[in-house]
Amino acid sequence: MNDAPQIDLARILATHAERPLLIDAPTGTVWTYADVQAIATGLSRTWRHAGLERGARIATLTQRRAPHALLAYACMLNGYAFVPLPPDTAPDDLGLLLARSRPARLYVDDELLPRLDEAIAARQDGGDPLPAIER
Numbered sequence: 862m863n864d865a866p867q868i869d870l871a872r873i874l875a876t877h878a879e880r881p882l883l884i885d886a887p888t889g890t891v892w893t894y895a896d897v898q899a900i901a902t903g904l905s906r907t908w909r910h911a912g913l914e915r916g917a918r919i920a921t922l923t924q925r926r927a928p929h930a931l932l933a934y935a936c937m938l939n940g941y942a943f944v945p946l947p948p949d950t951a952p953d954d955l956g957l958l959l960a961r962s963r964p965a966r967l968y969v970d971d972e973l974l975p976r977l978d979e980a981i982a983a984r985q986d987g988g989d990p991l992p993a994i995e996r
Contacts, residue, residue: 874898885927892927900931905939913965915940920964922946922955922973932968948973956984 878895885891892900908917919941923929929945936943944962946955948970959967959980969977 883927883930887926890927892931897931897934901935901938904932904935905941908939908941908966911966913941916942917965918942918944918962920944920946920959920962920967922948922967922969922977924948924970924973948976952976952979952983955980960984 874894874897878898879893881891882894882897883892908919919932919936921929921932921944923932923945933943933945935941944964946958946962950958955976967977
């Protein structure tokens with residue numbers, strides 16, 4: 862028997878719908894509980910329509926800011942595996958992480974696209990192949 866307390870997320874979200882939940886410090890963007898729920902639901906719907914099943918890996922190559930947290934929450938809420946890739950990882954290691962984790966989707970901050978390109982180039986020299994990456 863599981864003695865862990867059960868959290869009713871729907872009730873918490875409804876009770877605090879208009880209160881701030883996330884603030885992105887660099888931009889000042891604020892997301893309320895309702896915003897976060899809507900984004901998580903929308904991402905899940907998009908992933909399902911793309912054919913992703915529960916348990917599929919969703920990877921991020923992002924700075925640890927509010928959008929990163931939004932993706933993590935969407936994954937946890939909807940049964941997807943969240944795979945955060947460290948943005949300061951060396952290209953060879955990043956390529957290896959991508960090849961081994963085989964994410965179904967990869968979200969990358971614009972400023973980290975050159976690092977992704979370096980990782981792709983490093984893997985083309987040998988090793989496990991990378992999954993298809995859509996831009």
